[in-house]
Amino acid sequence: MVTAYRTASCGCCKGWLQHMRANGFQVRDVVVADLGAIKRRLGIPAQLSSCHTAQVAGYALEGHIPASDIKQLLRKRPAVVGIALPGMPLGSPGMESAYGKEPFTVMSFTRGGSVQPFSAHRS
Amino acid sequence: MTTRLHRRQFLFLGMGSIATVLAGGAVVRSMQASSRGSRPAGAPRLSSSAGELELDLVAEARAGTIPGGPAEVLTYNGRSPGPLLEVNPGDRVRIHLQNRLNQPTNLHFHGLHIPPTGSADNVFLRVAPGGSTTYDFTIPSNHQAGLFYLHPHQHGVSADQVFGGLAGTLIVRGALDRIPEVAAASEHVLVLKDFASGSGNPGSAMGMGRMLGREGPLLTVNGTLNPELSIASGGLLRLRLLNASNARIYQLALEGHTMQLIATDGGAIAKPEPLEELLLAPGERADVLVQGNQRGGSYSLQALPYQPSGHMGMGAMGRPAGSGSTLATLRYSGAVKPLALPMALIPVPEMPAPERTRRFVMGHAMGGMGSHGMGMGFQINGASFDPNRIDTRVELGSTEDWVIVNNDVMDHPFHLHTNSFQIVNSSEQLPAQRAWKDTILLRAGQEATIRVRFQDFPGRTVYHCHNLDHEDLGLMGVLQIDGKPS
Numbered sequence: 001m002v003t004a005y006r007t008a009s010c011g012c013c014k015g016w017l018q019h020m021r022a023n024g025f026q027v028r029d030v031v032v033a034d035l036g037a038i039k040r041r042l043g044i045p046a047q048l049s050s051c052h053t054a055q056v057a058g059y060a061l062e063g064h065i066p067a068s069d070i071k072q073l074l075r076k077r078p079a080v081v082g083i084a085l086p087g088m089p090l091g092s093p094g095m096e097s098a099y100g101k102e103p104f105t106v107m108s109f110t111r112g113g114s115v116q117p118f119s120a121h122r123s
Numbered sequence: 124m125t126t127r128l129h130r131r132q133f134l135f136l137g138m139g140s141i142a143t144v145l146a147g148g149a150v151v152r153s154m155q156a157s158s159r160g161s162r163p164a165g166a167p168r169l170s171s172s173a174g175e176l177e178l179d180l181v182a183e184a185r186a187g188t189i190p191g192g193p194a195e196v197l198t199y200n201g202r203s204p205g206p207l208l209e210v211n212p213g214d215r216v217r218i219h220l221q222n223r224l225n226q227p228t229n230l231h232f233h234g235l236h237i238p239p240t241g242s243a244d245n246v247f248l249r250v251a252p253g254g255s256t257t258y259d260f261t262i263p264s265n266h267q268a269g270l271f272y273l274h275p276h277q278h279g280v281s282a283d284q285v286f287g288g289l290a291g292t293l294i295v296r297g298a299l300d301r302i303p304e305v306a307a308a309s310e311h312v313l314v315l316k317d318f319a320s321g322s323g324n325p326g327s328a329m330g331m332g333r334m335l336g337r338e339g340p341l342l343t344v345n346g347t348l349n350p351e352l353s354i355a356s357g358g359l360l361r362l363r364l365l366n367a368s369n370a371r372i373y374q375l376a377l378e379g380h381t382m383q384l385i386a387t388d389g390g391a392i393a394k395p396e397p398l399e400e401l402l403l404a405p406g407e408r409a410d411v412l413v414q415g416n417q418r419g420g421s422y423s424l425q426a427l428p429y430q431p432s433g434h435m436g437m438g439a440m441g442r443p444a445g446s447g448s449t450l451a452t453l454r455y456s457g458a459v460k461p462l463a464l465p466m467a468l469i470p471v472p473e474m475p476a477p478e479r480t481r482r483f484v485m486g487h488a489m490g491g492m493g494s495h496g497m498g499m500g501f502q503i504n505g506a507s508f509d510p511n512r513i514d515t516r517v518e519l520g521s522t523e524d525w526v527i528v529n530n531d532v533m534d535h536p537f538h539l540h541t542n543s544f545q546i547v548n549s550s551e552q553l554p555a556q557r558a559w560k561d562t563i564l565l566r567a568g569q570e571a572t573i574r575v576r577f578q579d580f581p582g583r584t585v586y587h588c589h590n591l592d593h594e595d596l597g598l599m600g601v602l603q604i605d606g607k608p609s
């Protein structure tokens with residue numbers, strides 16, 4: 001079960017929820033007024049922030065992460081706080097666009113502040 | 124001899140050159156790279172003469188020269204920023220734009236009150252690679268003095284070209300410049316522009332792509348890292364700031380000094396406004412006086428870490444927090460009899476009551492991926508930019524209130540072409556004085572009301588987000604001004 005936190009007006013968070021559901025995840029959609037407080041509570045590094053935050057099996061999830069990366073996270077169970085796709089890259093799940101696609105890298109982060117590439121997506 | 128003959132006798136020598144005109148056998152300096160004030164390494168200044176300014180403007184990629192910067196920089200006449208043009212009200216301006224880029228381009232005369240049509244400020248023009256066109260317009264005889272901004276406005280690639288380096292400035296001289304205290308100040312035009320680093324843009328891996336708007340780590344002033352400005356003890360500096368960045372918002376402070384705001388985007392305000400910090404979004408200008416009233420030494424012009432409003436709980440999405448950066452260094456040198464600040468500047472009249480109110484809501488959303496939709500993009504009132512659709516139709520001569528709502532999770536600086544406006548209401552702090560604006564920063568969750576009178580020029584133009592990646596991704600609308608020119 002994925003619990004996703006977003007603000008009411010975000011124009012792309014719902015697209016990510018749909019992507020997660022289409023990939024077999026159960027998603028609880030929680031609309032909050034102060035998303036910053038949730039990010040701080042879950043320990044999301046400010047420079048990795050995006051427009052929505054989620055939790056799954058004790059891991060923090062930030063942004064438009066592909067479901068395949070989340071499945072890999074749950075298989076490997078690395079010793080990290082969570083994974084994040086900072087910003088809102090065009091072409092990432094929920095951000096599909098005829099304006100183009102940008103390469104992006106999902107990062108992992110630890111409580112100690114270490115940020116490492118988790119998976120790179122070229123196209 | 125007529126002025127037309129004068130015009131034909133101009134020589135156009137390109138970057139940094141001095142053109143001369145032969146008038147009745149005498150050599151008259153007509154345009155020159157002057158050295159008014161002690162400017163940092165800057166672009167050449169081309170000033171009008173006998174009511175005319177004519178120049179070639181070549182858009183071209185050149186090898187980058189910023190240490191640690193990109194291998195290639197997009198230039199006008201070989202420089203980024205390009206030339207500084209200087210004109211008077213009533214002057215005729217002709218700019219022969221040559222496109223040596225590998226993509227189409229055009230020019231926008233940001234903030235100038237000139238026709239949005241024909242060969243004037245027509246952003247629907249398209250100059251193909253290898254092509255050229257001539258912009259030809261007259262500065263209205265009642266045009267306000269101010270600093271204006273030339274940049275490409277080719278939808279879809281405007282951010283690439285501005286982020287790549289294309290920018291120019293245009294000063295209209297006038298009443299503000301003749302106020303004795305202002306005239307006594309030494310004037311510097313400071314073009315603030317960030318560039319990608321030469322090692323590629325690490326920011327893009329950190330999500331600072333087109334949706335947030337591309338920013339680069341190298342913060343230049345007039346194309347230079349940390350240039351030096353000198354000020355005499357007792358002296359007065361006039362800093363004319365332009366944010367020519369694609370997406371970066373600057374929170375500016377001058378160490379140890381209060382900045383005295385004397386003009387905003389569209390021209391002078393009524394009296395100097397003391398500022399400890401100055402927020403400047405892409406496309407915005409500010410004209411400030413600085414008194415040399417501190418101990419000798421050096422002081423830095425700083426870009427403080429900009430804090431987005433966080434109304435939506437976003438924090439600084441994708442933006443590293445970091446500390447402040449030094450943009451330029453102010454160094455004391457010599458002493459003069461202390462120069463005073465002006466007491467009064469130019470009154471800013473109250474605008475007539477609005478005849479109607481409209482609402483513009485900015486955001487991002489899925490527009491559908493079918494033949495009519497673009498998928499993810501930015502929208503105004505639920506629609507992404509379509510050059511073939513008129514979004515807003517107004518009457519020439521009418522006054523309107525536009526409520527601009529940022530319903531998004533990121534900041535959007537809203538820019539209106541052709542006519543300046545005044546901010547009459549805001550969910551954040553209102554400006555301390557009435558002021559002429561053409562660009563207004565709306566933070567996430569903010570709304571503001573601008574009052575605008577559509578004067579003098581009918582035709583089709585646009586309003587858009589001046590985070591130019593957002594503009595290219597659809598955050599633009601078409602404005603049709605109906606009526607007959609007076």
Ligand SMILES: [Cu+2]
Pocket residue numbers: 534535536588589590593594598
């Ligand atoms: Cu924007």
